[in-house]
């Protein structure tokens with residue numbers, strides 16, 4: 543197997559030289575183990591958090607140890623009664639081309655047969671899709687007729703948020719970087735799209751939000767943080783709900799990040815700001831899969847992917863998340 547590990551902990555924006563690859567032997571499975579060849583692997587923004595040496599909801603990556611992340615693959619040999627050669631599985635053993643492990647240790651799930659291509663289980667029908675679904679419907683307490691603002695709207699989570707909100711009869715405002723991405727967000731059904739790079743910071747975002755939603759927003763789905771979050775506070779209606787999903791604008795921050803200067807409005811407007819982690823909402827998976835299968839089949843849910851080919855491209859794909867190289871889900875195709 544070709545495996546990637548950290549050569550050094552990134553400081554600020556990660557660099558290709560922070561990563562190192564090596565060849566690792568993959569043994570035959572021992573009793574209770576399966577051997578898998580990965581066909582797709584995911585790179586996700588949260589992985590940046592695991593590159594810091596600090597306590598978090600997932601343990602930090604260690605230098606020289608193979609990195610981990612979502613991957614889809616096929617069983618090539620099995621010594622486990624529940625798995626047979628050819629089974630399609632989802633695991634947390636990405637950043638490598640093949641592996642052997644006990645299914646429990648690899649956090650393996652057999653994939654449901656809902657008629658989707660393999661790669662979809664790492665995006666719209668996988669972790670990012672469930673993040674959008676749980677964050678919007680449960681954390682954001684979405685109601686028909688709400689005005690929803692979502693940042694990072696051309697990305698894996700954001701593009702799914704846009705479409706779920708439209709399916710649920712809401713007005714949607716999305717932000718993305720650049721005209722091309724804004725056109726994609728519009729094509730997904732968003733009512734208003736703001737190019738945040740053109741808006742140029744807090745004042746520009748507030749002005750664009752006020753013109754898109756003169757009566758304010760009911761739900762903010764935050765993927766970005768920073769000026770986006772402050773602008774959403776400014777545009778929030780009383781009792782608005784904020785689903786705090788991620789704040790990618792500060793993942794590579796080396797100094798002390800600034801908090802929203804206008805957070806005091808959360809008091810008077812009685813805002814509900816709630817952070818969440820997708821794994822805490824795993825109980826929604828069956829409903830999520832059922833809805834997604836239906837929505838994708840009926841054409842109500844579209845999904846884009848940006849694919850880099852070959853395990854050697856994994857670090858570049860990861861870095862691309864922070865420069866906006868992806869539209870929709872960023873993926874690495876293996877084998």
Ligand code: NDP
Pocket residue numbers: 586587588669670673694695696697698699700717718719720723765766786787788789790791792818819820821863864865866867868869870871872
């Ligand atoms: P995306 O597919 O959205 O990819 C990242 C995108 O973020 C880029 O394409 C880029 O789009 C945008 N971006 C990067 N840097 C900045 C910046 N400085 N300011 C504004 N935008 C920036 O990733 P995901 O959909 O996988 O993740 C989206 C968010 O959801 C992340 O914050 C992630 O951490 C979070 N997340 C949280 C989970 C949870 O359980 N809470 C689970 C999964 C994801 P553009 O070109 O438009 O700038």
